[in-house]
Amino acid sequence: MIRCLVNFLEFLVNRFYRNRWYPRFYVLETVARVPYFAYISVLHLYESLGCWRKADWLKVHFAESWNELHHLLIMESLGGDRQWLDCFIARHAALVYYWIIVFLYLIAPHSAYYFAELVERHAYHTYDTFLQEKGDELKVLEAPPIAINYYRDGDLYMFDEFQTSHLPAERRPIVNNLYDVFVAIRDDEEEHIKTMVACQKSDAQFILKSPHNKVIHSA
Numbered sequence: 001m002i003r004c005l006v007n008f009l010e011f012l013v014n015r016f017y018r019n020r021w022y023p024r025f026y027v028l029e030t031v032a033r034v035p036y037f038a039y040i041s042v043l044h045l046y047e048s049l050g051c052w053r054k055a056d057w058l059k060v061h062f063a064e065s066w067n068e069l070h071h072l073l074i075m076e077s078l079g080g081d082r083q084w085l086d087c088f089i090a091r092h093a094a095l096v097y098y099w100i101i102v103f104l105y106l107i108a109p110h111s112a113y114y115f116a117e118l119v120e121r122h123a124y125h126t127y128d129t130f131l132q133e134k135g136d137e138l139k140v141l142e143a144p145p146i147a148i149n150y151y152r153d154g155d156l157y158m159f160d161e162f163q164t165s166h167l168p169a170e171r172r173p174i175v176n177n178l179y180d181v182f183v184a185i186r187d188d189e190e191e192h193i194k195t196m197v198a199c200q201k202s203d204a205q206f207i208l209k210s211p212h213n214k215v216i217h218s219a
């Protein structure tokens, strides 16, 4: 059922945004943050009720939402949010999606993570196709300042924090042009897939750690 729903959403996005790449990415990235908001909301509820404490998961999911926020800021800097209708579609889709994931996470957390895994796989393939089709054009365009700051020149703590398959500072993207930025975004989506897969494992609550806490515990 989850796969069918994701396929249907994919079909709608592909049809409606066939050649409008940046508005398409803007919609995708607006919606991409929502599962992480939903997980954080439910985990906070469990903490408030005193029945579960998963500080590492809160940190990792927040860092994932922070990463998706920066994808969104990059798309906005490229003009993806210029049309009112695209903003309307993205925000309303995000609102509906948020409540679906909240309820799904409450009753079946594995399914909620599987849903996000499929969405992240779709994002990865969308960016990969874009790089193959538009690579030469992107290589002569400048990287937006927001991307340079997030991936290269700014504080990279949050960038390291969402990648549970790496130790801090293991992955440092090159950001010299717009092509590099989209490579970094595509590779980020792959990291989200890995984290979503890890969250579905039966022993996830014991093995999933924030990358910075892994360093503290191994010291």
Ligand SMILES: [Fe+2]
Pocket: 029, 032, 067, 068, 071, 123, 189
């Ligand atoms: Fe993204």
Ligand SMILES: [Fe+2]
Pocket: 032, 068, 120, 123, 189, 192
């Ligand atoms: Fe994503």
